[in-house]
Amino acid sequence: MDHTIAIKNQLKLLLQSSARYCLFSEGINDTFYGSIADLPAIFPNQCFELPCSENASVGLAIGAASVGLLPIVSFQRVEFALLALEQLINNGAKLSFLSEGKISCPSFFRFVIGRGWGQGPSHSQSLETIFGQIPNLNVALPVFPGDSELILANFHLYHSPTISLEHRWVHYTKRHSIAPTSLNPYVVRAGSDLTIIATSYGVVQAMRLAEIFNSFGISIEVINQFNLGCFDYCAIFDSVLKTNKLICIDLHQRLYGCGAEIISSIAEAGINLSAPPKRLSSPHTFSPSSFRMLSEYYLSLTGIALAVCELLFIDGNKLNAILAEIKLSDNLCPPDQPNRQFNGPF
């Protein structure tokens, strides 16, 4: 079962459980990548079409949540949510603060991050740190079905909005054997030689890479950061205390990014690494549209592998053998498709 079906099933459970749950989307009958397919027909009184009014729609959801509804709003791309930052930050994040906890607004916002297939500079940004900097906003970046299930099942307990930044390419992930039990970062693959901390699609890349390195006798631990709001650093500290080597992969920009935050916190905690940590990300610009240029922009498995090899002093024949293996994996699919089965336009 893939991630989109898991989201749909979870949404169905919620809609069945209480009429307080409502779905809102521009194009409510367009299935939202299959993740809400059939739901408007089954729950016609809980599914609502939205006009192109992102800010008022988010405000409506927050206002409705503050008096008892549990709205779930979907936007096709994160960039559309930029039009609604005003409501998210001015009201969503502050209603509870400005009522001394008397008013809460548990609401759920699904913003999709595009990649490849011509998404270009206006359909591919994740912008997670913009949301992550705001007190009281819960900002999750689900990777596996269990991640989405956890945040969907629990958002009604939170006093402020939950934003799920759903990478279009993690819609295809399969259920993972390790599922989170909280919003804290968690180890998705145990290892002992080096730690990679990533979010969203970066976790998928790190997992693939760890698999390849494993066949060369190198053990990489992968941590799914999962949430950008307040979280417990235990899993991260435990991991780097064990491996002493760290690579952070930023989904968006490294400037003021997640990697910067994590490495600062490790330094503040007084943990000494055996080699300088690395931050990897796309360059400080925007994604081009043409598939020909994509590999210049996005971080490739090869790019991550080179950083791993540098930290672990791997060179010569072993390095070449690893890179050759990774190249095979990188070439399994064109750079603008998550998998061979993917069909456009979105």
Added chain:
Amino acid sequence: MVTSMSINKFENLFIEMGRIRGVEVALAHSYEHQMMRCPIHLSIGQEYWLPLIYCQYQQGDRFYSSHRSHGLYLALKGGLRELIAEIHGSSDGCLSGIGGSMHLKSIENGLICSVPIVGSSIALALGSAFASRHLGSQVLSVAYFGDGACEEGIFHESLNLAALYQLPILFICENNLYSCNTKLERRQPSVDMTRFAKAHCIDSFSITQDLPYQVIFDNFAKAYNAARTGPVFLQCISYRLYEHCGNREDLDNGDRLLQEYESMKDKDLLLSLMGAYPSVKSAYQFAYDQTMQLCKYYSSLNSESLLQVNS
């Protein structure tokens, strides 16, 4: 226009206007001591319609205000001490000093929140109305904002959504002709805010203090009650006699000319009501004295705290 000054069935409403004015004038007078340490947005000059709110209010109705919320807070019978304490940043304020003058709240009296970002609270009222309709409750949601908010995108988005979903919401647009110090004519091609309601197929009403008070009362009642079944837009044309933010009359800067100001001051309804009704005058004076006393108390607390900071 108040036609009969001797016996008037609206006398209690005029008394309430006097009370609101008394509080606000006292706030303005106390402000100069610099002990509130918080911006204030006064509604002096705009009170004529405020008492009508409580005539129509039903327990459970939810109001969402803009920054200029003292008047609405008082009209909904929010506590005076809690208001003064809040403006002075005191922990016994209506929001324990967290919100200050721009975030007044009195949930038990129906003022759910005030948001000082222009137009921002309109969408919350929209959501409240959506929830009412969805849950089948009879609660009316009221968005209170000014003519400046009509220049915001969220206002137009909200009118569209309210009309689309036929939500039980009353949009009260207080058109006081100025946004900060800038005249309406320099911001919009028309001074009539009801045109936006028409564009979104929403019924609209308009009141101004020049109308007989019976007409004002009836229009307000009609708008308020019609909004329980679908969106309604009510324009309250008024005139602010004080500056946008602060305790002075703002003739020094901006678009307001002395001639206009003086002619509006001559038309100040409260002055004529206080002249005609001793009850209004005494309500004004009582509220003024009470507010001055409270301000004095909270000022002295602040002044003690400041001494501690300085020492």
